[in-house]
Amino acid sequence: MTNRPPAPTMKDVAQQAGVSTATVSAVINDSSFVSEPLKAKVRATIAALNYAPSRLARSLRTQTTGLVGLIVADITNPYFTQLVRSVGALLQGEGYSLLLCETDHDPVRETEALQLLAAQGVDGVILAPTAPAETYARGIARDFPRPIVMVDRALPKLPFDSVVIDxxxxxxxxxxxxxxxxxxxxxxxxxxxxxxxxxxxxxxxxxxxxxxxxxxxxxxxxxxxxxxxxxxxxxxxxxxxxxxxxxxxxxxxxxxxxxxxxxxxxxxxxxxxxxxxxxxxxxxxxxxxxxxxxxxxPIEDIADHAARLLLRRMSSPRGQPPAPERVVLQARLxxxxxxxxxxxxxxxxxxxxxxxx
Structure with a gap:
């Protein structure tokens, strides 16, 4: 059996680029000023070494994971299929990865999905709710540790952003x-x-x-x-x-x-x-x-509004969340x-x- 070489580390990148590990970290996380020529050198070294930054290490530093959950009722439904594709593309463009869960219209499976996403430490969730409204006034959805934006079905009396049609x-x-x-x-x-x-x-x-x-x-x-x-x-x-x-x-x-x-x-x-x-x-x-x-x-518009609401919510200070927003769009005959x-x-x-x- 051939032993694989160890994966390159940030220290390896720093040594080969002739910079400090702090500079490599600043380039990766865009956390402090680095001149453009030096950025280019560090990025070229990262590419040459095929270095992949540790998501776990980054999450420990920033208290974020770069993960967003999307919970839909039925992935075989073309409405949700297109929603998943559109939301995924928008969030990927913002540097997030999508974790997809399907409930099959089952409130128990929805609760399990929320528990799974909480365990994964997602930064936020877009949810197409499938349970009765009173379910969300208590339990894991109400106490979820990260923002939730609801799509397709709104719950106006509860503190969730939502995007629906009229x-x-x-x-x-x-x-x-x-x-x-x-x-x-x-x-x-x-x-x-x-x-x-x-x-x-x-x-x-x-x-x-x-x-x-x-x-x-x-x-x-x-x-x-x-x-x-x-x-x-x-x-x-x-x-x-x-x-x-x-x-x-x-x-x-x-x-x-x-x-x-x-x-x-x-x-x-x-x-x-x-x-x-x-x-x-x-x-x-x-x-x-x-x-x-x-x-x-208007599924593209629904996806765009949902992603933007979640991004706004995730970037808000924890102690000062904006008031819940309900976006109502029009269907087209x-x-x-x-x-x-x-x-x-x-x-x-x-x-x-x-x-x-």
């Missing part, structure tokens, strides 16, 4: 569009209402119907689990009979895939038999037949082919009782 307005706008095509029987596929985003989208949907004097049948609210298969099963059950809505608003991109699969299972065609619209765009939306009408979230004008023959008045709450 979910209520997005749902109202896309529902208004569906109604403008003559639909009066519109169903919704919603996620769990313990998530603020889902509750706000349902509120916006209801508000759009109410503004037009349209009621909502209890059976026309389908509560799924944010996943494809759950939405597929529940939509298939609800849409199997003749007494079905003429249009469907779906609250996120994974559930809309499940809804479209349910239509295929039942031999129904979109938009001829039922119109479909959703919140969340994703890369292969244009490849769907029909192409989906959606409210597109993209009209494609999945919603059609209701046929005149179908425009019959429907006697209904409204869903409560």
């Amino acid at each position: 979910n209520r307005a997005a749902a109202m706008e896309i529902t208004d569009y569906i109604l403008s095509l003559g639909h009066r029987r519109v169903g919704i596929v919603s996620g769990g209402l313990h998530l603020a985003a889902m509750e706000e989208r349902l509120e916006g949907f209801r508000a759009a119907l109410t503004a037009k004097g349209i009621g909502l049948l209890p059976d026309d609210i389908i509560y799924a689990d944010l996943r494809q298969e759950g939405a597929r099963i529940l939509c298939r059950e609800r849409l199997a009979g003749p007494d079905r809505p003429s249009a469907l608003f779906v609250s996120n991109n994974h559930m809309v895939i499940g809804a479209m699969r349910a239509l295929a299972d039942l031999g129904l065609h979109c938009p001829d038999d039922i119109s479909v619209a959703a919140i969340d765009d994703f890369p292969w939306t244009e490849a769907f037949a029909p192409r989906l009408t959606v409210q597109a979230q 993209i009209i494609r082919d999945s919603c059609a004008r209701l046929k005149t023959a179908d425009k019959l008045p429907i006697k209904r009782r409204s869903a409560s709450g």
Whole structure:
């Protein structure tokens, strides 16, 4: 077995460059003035020796690790996939490395992820929360030793920065569009209402119907689990009979895939038999037949605001944190082919009782 040579040290760099170890440290950490020619010499020596500064040693000096945690609900969801990529690129440009955790919409796994990141000594966390709001008023999230910025779902009564879209307005706008095509029987596929985003989208949907004097049948609210298969099963059950809505608003991109699969299972065609619209765009939306009408979230802007808020929070003096900030962005309605004008023959008045709450 060949013995590997020992890894070069800061002392080796200093000796070869003909400088002190303090100068090498100042160049690496940008902690004091070093002339440009001397900086260039030290950096060239670091490169020649393939010297890697010790993250542990640096963290002991600066009380930071250069690590940021990102906790998402479902990495297979294109929304979170793009968010991870964008946040990672922004933070890498600021000298941070990203530690990624996935909760699979499970509050227990989220708690475990926060405990893991605390043990790793991360400098901050960007979190897409998956638990009920009251969970964050106590426990590890409230007492986490580093800043937390929440994305996708805000908790306005708690001391966390957050970046979200105006979910209520997005749902109202896309529902208004569906109604403008003559639909009066519109169903919704919603996620769990313990998530603020889902509750706000349902509120916006209801508000759009109410503004037009349209009621909502209890059976026309389908509560799924944010996943494809759950939405597929529940939509298939609800849409199997003749007494079905003429249009469907779906609250996120994974559930809309499940809804479209349910239509295929039942031999129904979109938009001829039922119109479909959703919140969340994703890369292969244009490849769907029909192409989906959606409210597109500004993921790049969400990532940028979240990263900037966290950087500001991490650089603030420990005893003087800035007040929590909530950034609310607007979604963009993209009209494609999945919603059609209701046929005149179908425009019959429907006697209904409204869903409560």
